[in-house]
Amino acid sequence: MKRRTWVLATTTVAAVVAGAVLIGSRDKEPATARDTPTNTAPVQRGTLTAEISQSGTLTYRAQPNGSPYPVVNQAGGTYTALPTDGAEVACGDVLYRVDDRPVLALCGTVPAYRELRSGLTGHDVRQLNASLHALGHDTAAGVAINPDDNAFTWRTQQALRVLQHAKGLQLTGRLAFGDVVFLPGSVRIAAVTGALGGPAQPGAPVAQATSNTIEVQVALDPSQQGEVNPGDAARVTLPGNRSVPGKVDRLGRVAQVATGQTAATVPAYVSLDDPTAARGLDRAPVLVRITTTEVDNALSVPVTALVGAAGGGYAVEVVRPDGRRELVAVGLGLFDAAGGRVQVEEGALREGDRVVVP
Incomplete structure (x- = not known):
């Protein structure tokens, strides 16, 4: 398992939950039998990742600071x-x-x-x-x-x-x-x-x-510098929508301001597992997704299953096998933006349970 930096994308989660009805006293009422809703999703166990997505530029590796x-x-x-x-x-x-x-x-x-x-x-x-x-x-x-x-x-x-x-x-x-x-x-x-x-x-x-080795240069916001480390896995989407794996090779140490820009960025350099896949694409724009955090064997639900609970926090509405629906309070861990799922703490929630989604 990679670094266990637990990331809660509070703003994203709150935005999703903002559209849900805030549950008041209903979460304190005994669960009652209702018709089984049609829109449910399973509680799953597996690997969750947090990613940073950035545009990048294919270039050829040279000096550590990127200059020829x-x-x-x-x-x-x-x-x-x-x-x-x-x-x-x-x-x-x-x-x-x-x-x-x-x-x-x-x-x-x-x-x-x-x-x-x-x-x-x-x-x-x-x-x-x-x-x-x-x-x-x-x-x-x-x-x-x-x-x-x-x-x-x-x-x-x-x-x-x-x-x-x-x-x-x-x-x-x-x-x-x-x-x-x-x-x-x-x-x-x-x-x-x-x-x-x-x-x-x-x-x-x-x-x-x-050098003859092609790589990708990415301009990180300085606030992202602490999240990205050499060795982090990356995936690069090349022109033509072809995706190839790679990893963060090194990070620049000095923030730079590009010509015509006012905001400073920190350069990161991503090596490709197969550099020949990008031959002939010098200076081509690409999309880079860097995996900054990974949690194995995590219990998770779709982020859209979250509802706000009275008094604060979050809950999910679980549909039991007999058709009963009940609210289960959850603590949140890693938010997987790419997969649209969020890690939840175990409790009354188990793998295979079905939760209500919009």
């Missing part, structure tokens, strides 16, 4: 080849060209900030070693690189020469500052900011990138 990864150029010259929006670039691929010289994408979280050559050590060298090993260039060179090694050794040099030969770079055995852009993994180009034929200026962004 910057692709920063460090080569000087003229852009002679650039990727297109939506292009997928794997680690080891040519990302773009400056003066027809390839600039490679390699895997790593530390941005390129210097030339890498024999004798150097550091985190940037470690991610170079890891990339050369993952791409198999050390094996092709007849050497074995430890991907956790942070030293630029002769093994690194030999494997780098294989990479340079494969991608059309000069076989120098060192990695020039402008020859590589380190990115967290294989990426999808979200936008290109450089211009083909335009100047390639060191330190200037050339593109923005995301």
